Amino acid sequence: MQKPSNAQGTRDFGPEVMRKRDFILQSIRRVFIKYGFEPIETPALENLSTLEGKYGEEGDKLLYKIRSNQDLRSRITDVEDLEKYDDLFNKSKEFQWLPSKSKLGLRYDLTIPFARFVVQHRNDITFPFRRYQIQQVWRGDRPAKGRYREFTQCDADCIGSKSLLHEADLIQIYNEAFSAIGLTSAVVKINHRKFLEALVDELKLDFPVGRFTSTLDKLDKIGEEGVMKELVGYGVDETKCKQLFTIIGNAELTVENLHTFAKAFNNNAIAQEAIDDLEAVLRYLGESKLNIRIELDLSLARGLDYYTGCIFEAIVPDSGMGSISGGGRYDNLTGVFGLKDVSGVGISFGIDRIYEILEAESLWPENLHINATVLICHFDEACQLYGVGVAAELRDAGLQSVVYSENKRISKQFDYASKIGVRHVIVIGESEMESGALTLKDLTLGEQENLSIQEIVTKLAE
């Protein structure tokens, strides 16, 4: 008998973990909804042609691909042929892997399926379209700490509008979501593609913007010296490199700091486009007081080929966890599916990393571990039957409740309650049935009192 186990890089979530994950997802979902984002879902199975070539060479390698004999089978309409097919299928194990023309792949992210969704349903969608999507994705990556083969993405995008109001709303969403989760130490970094282009322009670098930014992206890891060395290796002279580091830097996102950057750029016209955009974002943010730091970071790139305007990244400093969210504006998301000139902006939360930070720093809300179910304990079968009625009354009042199903000693029943994390138990014995005053035990406080069902309902509903 084989010992059952999870496939490599995948996980089971038991009730306790589910409660914690749900806390994160619900916190974010509530904020998305508050900002008028509407839910959509796309299937896990996509035609392979929808996915292939969309995630670069590395991404293609990590795609889970399926050649299904089912698709072959489904094209057989004649009953006798179907029997022949099934006969073959059962005879030869190899036949089960015969490639059919139809190839499938598993969802790799939520962005490309969303692009497909928008193009496919463009006549039914009213733009600007604010959608959120919380679903699993699969990547055949080497499993590591915080890296799984099946994990959850949590995206919000607004598509079909160039207004910078959306960027401002997304910053507000970051603020509210991280506040709700209790991660007020989170920092949202912002950059703008035009700043990166302006750097290449101002330093008169004569190689592709992409190569420049992919080097710049490593700043966190290899430091200024490392970046300089790499750029010099590409033929950039040292003076220019030094000039680069006088321009880029971190600063709180304020109008004043934007003007300081403008000066550092010698009022470069391309940089000015970035500054105009970010000033508009600040206008939309207005006087609103944010709990988290919003930081202008001119070294932030996150794969420039994709983003065309603002670029976002959220981190929790000193968590050792890297980015917990990323996003930005893109002007050609749907182009790969033939729909040109649709601009959008979106962000994506990394639920698993947020989970691990909350876990490592014990930042979960206080009562999250408590099972809200009321367990009804009893001394014998008659008491249990009476308990079924009590449970029904609690449920009618909207409370969760379950009657202990076995005939065991009362101490065993209390053990069970503690083990499943229940806080409140009701004990029913003969005297309780006679008087109608039930014993309500609070296992957290170790207290108990005799109350009528109505009093219990009032107390627990609080």
Place this chain on the structure above:
Amino acid sequence: MQKPSNAQGTRDFGPEVMRKRDFILQSIRRVFIKYGFEPIETPALENLSTLEGKYGEEGDKLLYKIRSNQDLRSRITDVEDLEKYDDLFNKSKEFQWLPSKSKLGLRYDLTIPFARFVVQHRNDITFPFRRYQIQQVWRGDRPAKGRYREFTQCDADCIGSKSLLHEADLIQIYNEAFSAIGLTSAVVKINHRKFLEALVDELKLDFPVGRFTSTLDKLDKIGEEGVMKELVGYGVDETKCKQLFTIIGNAELTVENLHTFAKAFNNNAIAQEAIDDLEAVLRYLGESKLNIRIELDLSLARGLDYYTGCIFEAIVPDSGMGSISGGGRYDNLTGVFGLKDVSGVGISFGIDRIYEILEAESLWPENLHINATVLICHFDEACQLYGVGVAAELRDAGLQSVVYSENKRISKQFDYASKIGVRHVIVIGESEMESGALTLKDLTLGEQENLSIQEIVTKLAE
């Protein structure tokens, strides 16, 4: 440019469909929680060995299987070898399909993964364990009306207890869930394996119980005559068949009707075991008033090899949709993974079929189509900026709100509101900004009034 499309048998869910699906899932989920069921999730990807051989010959054919080169790659630890591998991978398309030893499959139902979960985590689980699980499953079946290759299952099971309290709770769950969904025309059919065994015993049939019940299962489709013909074909004599049809039948689940069946069975001892169980269930149900009909149906089998006690099935008569839920007690679910003698009982809702019945019979709740977001419309940029502040105040009060992001004519903004299903819009012009009295328009009633933000919040919070 290829036209993007869904993989065959899969679907996108836009906001309207999501709202409807969510209504069903939330209705059921709330009832599960009320009865003390706790959520778990298992991965979509399972080791193929966990799934293969568990769903019969037909099921094995419908399993989605994945041979991932990723698993091969992940076993290479040497960096140079990894480079060689990636080189090969990029050179030869065929290499991408090279089978590795590690094979994966997609979740086919929630029952087998739950059994694996229970066995794998048995030391962390406190029994009896009430779990619910709402996740996608995949079957490479021929797509048809109401049959998809990717669909949602919604299961509740209680494992590790033989108490019939759980059967009674599941009937209550059926009652509450169908009532919440508005499907009070649903009928829950109940049978017991011992009734089926008693039939074979009483009629002294000399062939396997399984063959008998698989014929009996067809009663709905082929009628008494068809069943009789098939049984006679198997060598059962006609008198016995006629006797069979005098015994089986449909009746409301009551103690009286149970006794009537006992008589029809000549007080067969095996039948008595079923009657004892069902009487215990009725005792636990007590005086509770149910909105739906609970029917004893002695022809219900649902794959007898699996169920060992009560068997459940829910239908909506005349919906043409077949069963919308099924379940029962099993005594050896975890046996396939080496853990013997764990008894459980559970039910599973077919969300897609329930959806289609509600859709066909227009049974959705009245306001489900309304988008609860308040759209803030404006006459110019200054009004829009003012609107951002209004939106923030609405959100602080817990309302959903979005500021229209474009500079378009007010009539276009109203069009947008209707198209995305919004009921309430706030209109901000110069006079509104001056007076602070905003125009709140109700697009459903076609009414409008001038109110302060605070008055709007109070009105909409209702």
